[in-house]
Amino acid sequence: MDDASYEDFARARLPGLLRYAAALTGDPEQARDLVQDVMVRAFTRWRRISRMEHPDAYLRRMVTNAWTSWRRRWAVRAITVIPDEQLHNLAGDTPDTATTLTERDALRQQLDALPRRQSAALVLRYYEGRSYEECAEILGCAEGTVRSLCSRGAAAIRQALEHEAVPSLASTAWAKDSS
């Protein structure tokens, strides 16, 4: 097994993979554990993975699969407390901080409440800016399924935000993915 080749690859891809996992989970500790677990497993399969056309996409697929199959009950019990300072950082430099905090926190909560494949599709599509084809490769499904996952995820968030009376976000165009 080529340790050097694995290390070169892992070190180069680790930052992006961690950011992906953090966007997916919303929890840095879970992201750390998820990526660590995947990278250790990837090492044992490195001979095969290194011959793939897109090993990077395969690792994202491993992370996504690990995330979607991780014990749900554990995720439900894991309560992430977001410090005020972090919430302020989430708000960015906007004039109406209170409204933005409420909106973004509501959006964050709805992301966490989505079925995991839906949230993975949204992260790949909106955060990583991947094409439907790339999303499909990583999620291991058809492009049409990715479109459906994104659409249903967006609709679920929109519906929840409407229910929670956060109309400014609920009415935004992203919820109707037409791209």
Added chain:
Amino acid sequence: MNDVLVDVLRDRADLAPDPDELWDDIRHGIDARRGRRRATVAAAGASAAVATAAITAVAIVPARSHQHAITAGGPRPAPASTSRPTAPGGPPTRAVVGRPARLVPVKPPAAAKLVLSFAPEGWRYVGSSPSSTAYSNHGGSPDVFADKVVLLYGAPTQTRYPLTIGTHRGAIWTSTGYTAVEVRLSATRALTMQVPPALALTKTQLIKMVGTATVRAGALPGRG
């Protein structure tokens, strides 16, 4: 596409841990996995390397139906030295640096099928499956065993069990990334406790921990 969603996702991504720090953990996990593989291979041969030193007297507490309760009756071990040796295969990790290896009673979590009665001070239950339970001093996922104290229920892995733990036979071995104590409960079942070597637990402490562990009804054999 909406900027707010992208911003929220980007903000979440910004919380990602330091890759360099994680790389150390990944190397540690790889070393531990290699160690486990070596241990398994070694166990398959007649020359399996297991500790053979004598242990303190232990007594078995009769188990309730479908339960194995193994209680160590030896003298309470003295607190370990605060000077920690470096873990084999690398420096101590973030999980165990500076943690005193003094055993304290812990309340067995109701949900877990495998539970400790004593754990290193500062270590707490983090989660379990029917075949494993993890304790940690830094949180983290119960699915990742590196740097955690883990109880595993499954098939015996050793060919020799030179120790007596209660009325059961047991073995202790050290590999890269972990020290393990295994109690052979039957021909097909064993309870294995895996601990980070950097905790520097004494053999008596290891025996006490695994000797007071309980396998509850509902535990299912597996390897984690």
